[in-house]
Amino acid sequence: MSLLEVRGLEKVYSIRGGNRTAALQGVSFAVEEGEFVAIMGESGSGKSTLLNLLASLDRPTAGEVLLAGKDLAKIPGRRLSAFRRDHLGFVFQDCSLLDTFSLGDNILLPLVLAKLPFSEMGSRLLPLAEELGITKLLNKYPWEVSGGQKQRAAAARALITRPSLLLADEPTGALDSRSAGELLDIFQAENREGQTIVMVTHSVQAACRAGRVLFLQDGQLVRELRSHPGEDFYRRVADGLAALGKGVA
């Protein structure tokens, strides 16, 4: 059984006046445990809609999303946030760190919400912070550190719950290329340790770090590339994206 299974996913937005826009139609794919998958597409291709559905932040019009065999749509609303907390980790483009908390407390937030004892929190936080190189920043506040450091803290917040699936929405979108590279190094390292990651992006630099790239165009999956050891995956992803633009995919 795959960790994540998406079957015939469809999302239709009704606009005032009766116009209906299909943001996603007939999207199906599966993600195995331990995979690092990138979903690529232009803006408006339905990437964010797809991620929101995977994150159970939104409900599909048709089709289903199964995480570890469990249909997200069948989880009752009041259990949903707990489910999200226990199984999913999120990294957003804008970091979404809270100004009221120090970086350390920001990272601990999901554990606090899950009511873990404090001793357990500390034993999870310190090794993770060490791994991500933010140990010295734990007592700083978000506005006191750089964008790259913030995003690493956001990654730590997503990873600290040991989620079965890490979802990243344009994680490098607001970063300079060096910070972006560092963050992607972290993603790859976590993935080697067995972390399953699904990342939505329009950056080739980011997508080529994944083991598999899915191309999304006008709400449909149009192509899939797998990296092979030793090849120039960047080039193939870039070509794949260019082909999308020409409409010959």
Place this chain on the structure above:
Amino acid sequence: MRRKLLCPWLAFQNLRNNRRDYLPFLGAASLIICLFFTVCNLSESRGFARSIPGSGTLHGLMSVATLLLPVVCAPFLWYINSFLMKRRKKELGLYGVLGLEQRHVGTVLFFETLYSFLFSLAAGLGAGILLTGLSGKLLLGLAGITADYTPSVTPVALLYTLGLFGVIFLGCLAGNLVHLSLAAPTDLLREDHSGERDPRFGVLGSILGLLLLGGGYAVAIWAYCEPMLALLVVPVFFLASLLAALGTYGVFIFGSIYVLKALRGNKDFYYRPQNFVTVSGMLHRMRKNGAGLANICLFSTMTLVTLCCTLTVAFGQGEVMTLVGTDYRAGAVSLDLAHIAPEELTVFFGTLAFLGIFFGAAFLLCTVLVMYYKQITEGHQDRDGFVVMRRVGMGVGMVRSTVRRQVTLVFSLPLLGALLHLCFAVPVLIRLFDILCVSSRTVLLGTGCAVLVFAGLYLGAYLTTAKAYYKIVVK
């Protein structure tokens, strides 16, 4: 659109688009204008003065009131205006980015202020003029006078009102312009993180605050215990108030941060869902604006004391009238009831009650409004935070209870402070009312009723605000 008309038009659009924020402010300004005009009009009215025996007392009291009312209300309007401005920082920054020069934005702000001024003046004066007859009757009724008097609008009062509030609104405009000129567009667009560190001299500030507060309370108790101070009871009351007010600022601004940091230091307490969000939120809030809660606490105290005096005067009038002509003396200094004309006494008490009602209403309105604006501003600041927390797994139920807890805390702290202040103000009020030969029992009765009235209105404001806050945060 002709270029000349762009600024006035933009100003109008701004007010219209921000009407949710501006309407309460304009409403309050109108009401304060109405109250001021009414008091001023009655005080300046010749016909009124002629038709009342003992009108000297009335005129004197009313003149003091016309001086005091703006002294208290002007800072309120200024304070609320600065709240509104802070909320619009981004919008103003955007104008700069879009290519409007600072003087253009300044012109827009000028027109906005002008419209606000004209609107509140029209509404306030209109209501005031319409209610001239009613307010005159109310005063006469309270003063127990049956005089042949048709109230009229005094031009002098109109001029005073116009001039005074013109100056107040000019002050608001000046504040806005200074705020604008000090900030480059990028500063306006950027999130403001200044003042989020712990204040300097925190320990010293906390200790000093406690000492001042204790000093104020001690002076109050001293005034109660030492009958010889009765001669000086009014200045002593002011001294006690001043010390307690400064102390309140110290305790709220510095002390609160120490308490909160101590709570944060207690790991087993802090790292629980409710406490985690509340303690850090409060700490953030107090760092950013510790004076806000202190202001609300002092406004509440002022309102409570005013209500207290008004009700005591109302309850005490009958009691004192029965003593007129007897050789009764309450304290070392008090009215010589044996040699006072009953009419004069009635006018005196009636005027006090009348003014008390007006002041009480003005203070109450200001307190409620400042609280409302504070919460709304904070709600907008907190919204993003709650969005993030929901994404990271905070359930709707927990959002609701966290919001309730936060709003309750922000509302109850100033109320508790105000009630504590009142406990120490009452002994001084008892000595103060000794002068008027009103018994301490009546003062206590007035205090009790004042607390009930205030708590009721405060609760209403709390519920309304909590609802508005929750709506902002969740939607």
